[in-house]
Amino acid sequence: METVCIVGASGKLGQYLIQHALDKGWQVNAVCRSQSLPKLERFKGRISLFPGMTDDPEVISRAVKGCSAVLCILMPWGMQNYASGTANAVLNHSEPNTRLIFSCGWHISRDRKDKYPWHFKTMVKVFGYIAKTLRWVDVEDQVTACDLIFASHKAWTVVRASDLEEGASVGLPVWSKHVGDPLISRNLTRRTDFALFMVEAVNNKQLIQVAPAISGS
Numbered sequence: 001m002e003t004v005c006i007v008g009a010s011g012k013l014g015q016y017l018i019q020h021a022l023d024k025g026w027q028v029n030a031v032c033r034s035q036s037l038p039k040l041e042r043f044k045g046r047i048s049l050f051p052g053m054t055d056d057p058e059v060i061s062r063a064v065k066g067c068s069a070v071l072c073i074l075m076p077w078g079m080q081n082y083a084s085g086t087a088n089a090v091l092n093h094s095e096p097n098t099r100l101i102f103s104c105g106w107h108i109s110r111d112r113k114d115k116y117p118w119h120f121k122t123m124v125k126v127f128g129y130i131a132k133t134l135r136w137v138d139v140e141d142q143v144t145a146c147d148l149i150f151a152s153h154k155a156w157t158v159v160r161a162s163d164l165e166e167g168a169s170v171g172l173p174v175w176s177k178h179v180g181d182p183l184i185s186r187n188l189t190r191r192t193d194f195a196l197f198m199v200e201a202v203n204n205k206q207l208i209q210v211a212p213a214i215s216g217s
């Protein structure tokens, strides 16, 4: 049976990832902050827990051991390079052929060929400025984290999500290599379907070393 590690498992996206992985019959190693363990109570007895910060190499090395895939939520919390620390821990401690699936948003660009609407660019700039001023979130660190991943020779996929909403699944999102493609212009994805896309990417060889931008259709 396949074992996968979910890094950042207690968040909204993480809990959807756990459910989709269990639905596939996979074993799940879940990494989450100690104070967030109660959020995973409903999965008790069905997953293995690895409490700790997601950028802690010791926690990550134990959690990813023997896993065929790592599904990792990248979030640039605080000013201590949390997202790039998390990416580094996963890249450095996963086995050579482990599939690595990372989450981020449309604002990440692999080759700078994405075409963003002006209001999206404004929103990212304003949010990034306010969040950094408050020392709450460092959007630039998520860019650094993804640049580390893009430079890696491992079997990674960086899933770049549109705006998100809650609600029941409406099916697998559509994707494009670039934001600006009319195919993904709806710019709205159900969070559960974002997780579904990440889980389905595990066995999709066409998505290796690709950074799909996704949206509900």
Ligand SMILES: NC(=O)c1ccc[n+]([C@@H]2O[C@H](COP(=O)([O-])OP(=O)(O)OC[C@H]3O[C@@H](n4cnc5c(N)ncnc54)[C@H](OP(=O)(O)O)[C@@H]3O)[C@@H](O)[C@H]2O)c1
Pocket (backbone or CB within 6 Å): 007, 008, 009, 010, 011, 012, 013, 014, 032, 033, 035, 036, 039, 073, 074, 075, 077, 082, 103, 104, 105, 106, 160, 161, 162, 163, 164, 191
């Ligand atoms: N929200 C959006 O509109 C949006 C749009 C596009 C893409 N995305 C991407 O989707 C992914 C997840 O987004 P989400 O909105 O669904 O969030 P989420 O799943 O709730 O994930 C938040 C994660 O951050 C952790 N976290 C929260 N506060 C923290 C802190 N102070 N220090 C360390 N970790 C902390 C949470 O852990 P705890 O459970 O321990 O709190 C959880 O693992 C991210 O990669 C994001 O870039 C989001």
